Amino acid sequence: MKRVQKCPEEPELLTRYKKRYPHDIWEKFHHRSRGGYRQVKRQILQDQHGLCAYCEIDIKLTDEEDLVDDFRVEHFHPKTGTENEERNYHLEWKNMLGVCHGGSQPRVAEANYRFSKMKEDRSCDVPKGGKSINTEILNPLQIPAKERMFSFNSFTGAMAVDENTCPEMLRRKAENTITELNLNAPRLKRLRLKVIEVLQDQLTEMTGVGMSLEESMDQLARILLIPNSDNKYLAFFTTIRWFLGDAAETVLKEREYLI
DSSP states (O other): OOOOOOSSSSOHHHHHHHHHHHHOHHHHHHHHHHHHHHHEEEEHHHHTTBBBBOOBBBEEEETTTTOBOBBBEEEESSSGGTTSSSSSSSSSGGGOOOOOOOOOOOTTTHHHHOOOSSSGGGGTEEEEEEESTTSOOOOOSSSOOSSEEEEEETTTEEEEEETTTTTTGHHHHHHHHHHTTTTTHHHHHHHHHHHHHHHHHHHHHHHHHTHHHHHHHHHHHHHHSSSTTTTOOSSSHHHHHHHHHHHHHHHHHHTTTTO
């Protein structure tokens, strides 16, 4: 999970819809205002640089009729909270995040590694469901960017709270986040481990042609930790950031990465 810098101005068609139907639920907006939903989707993808707000897999869109996007809009505060409060969480822009299907959708593109039949492989908003745990887990819109929150096991791909860099006041929530969103699902550990293995191979190749380890790490950080021409980050950004260590922090600081 990384910091999401959300556009403060909500999509225009969402604003118009709320003025006309202030008490509507999300499903009605989705179906009544297809253009509005597309605006919301585009802005979310732009704000999140193409990554799932929870696990950081790259959001996969498709134009094929028999496939579905590996994307949906997640409401961080449960939509059911609307019934007890004077706020419509269904249509609240700051309550919307973009997430993957958490391994639950067999018809996504690249289903061979995005989908799993195993219940223990479900992650992100799937295990979260409609549970009122928003005060117990980290909100990607509110976590700090300059401190790295998580570390990873280079042999298993497992995710853990980084005891060296995660602010002490956020450690309990960070641990709850891993547990409640099942961010150590076997599927996610395999995907992160593959990222780590590729990074290790790249370092071996670079140092093998005479570059120092420090030079190699710095070069990789400058290549891998910036958005591409489509304004997208590589999948599992935080895993890459952790692996590249001080080199990553130097590059992110130079770029004033959400600080």
